[in-house]
Amino acid sequence: MDQFEKLKLENQICFPLYALSRKVIQLYKPLLDKYNLTYTQYIIMLVLWEEEKISIKELGEKLYLDSGTISPVVKKLVKQGLLEKFRFKEDERIVMVKLTEKGKEMKEEIVEIPEKLYRNFEGDKEALFQLKENLDKILEEFKEGS
Amino acid sequence: MDQFEKLKLENQICFPLYALSRKVIQLYKPLLDKYNLTYTQYIIMLVLWEEEKISIKELGEKLYLDSGTISPVVKKLVKQGLLEKFRFKEDERIVMVKLTEKGKEMKEEIVEIPEKLYRNFEGDKEALFQLKENLDKILEEFKEGS
DNA sequence: ATAAATTAAGTTGAATTCAATTTAATCACA
């Protein structure tokens, strides 16, 4: 086996990760369009539907995104009336976000999305489950390390 | 288990895919900086180091990217002197790309990258291998379907 | 043979992402 074997596309590990990630986000698109949400907006909303209230920093840690990405997206969600921003009284550097009534209500309808999305993967259910286990395990390593 | 369980971030399958993909691309960055390549440029070069000559369309199929993404990146690689573009004589709609001498030479040095990248995953080697198998299997479904 | 349909690339515009920088608030500690 030659020294360049490792440069072959088929031997890259990151590549299928990157390609599949983009493909799945494309699958979300038609489902999210109905709610006028992009994928990034959607995952921010997912966190808020669990947390009710969270700082930009913590949001970034959960989503592995930095403030440069999150700030403008949150701004748009505020404009759409789904979120509210306010400063944390005990430390004015911290900006918190929370759901508005409209944001809370959206949860009731959007619950259809995971179900609909997974219909694209009929037949791959176990592969998908295994995939998630592996991804979570590896991703975990990056929680501190970085 | 309540109806909203599926909306929890920890129960999303796409999310760790998306997050890990971005993280790994960040790991490539310092390695690729040395060669003045971005990740997208790198995977295009990977294909050319295997194929020697390929059309924009085929390149897109291999990388799951469309011409809107590939065209400007190829343009930049041409500008950097790594690739050349020319039209396919038998069908002038088709634009082909091939390596320049400089592009070919880069392969010799850049072969260090896969090795260096995987050092970030010491201890996860099997998880990584399993991950790749699962990814490839699922990604395969999108080859025709879509 | 010619008009309509298809195909390949490229362009445009919106959104994301990250690195680097800026601003403002808080903290550390001498």
Added chain:
DNA sequence: TGTGATTAAATTGAATTCAACTTAATTTAT
């Protein structure tokens, strides 16, 4: 106490990505 360091968020600029559209070449069907 006050100065320097740190921290949180936002901003800026470069690059990516995709959808939608345009242009040019080829193919199809009449």
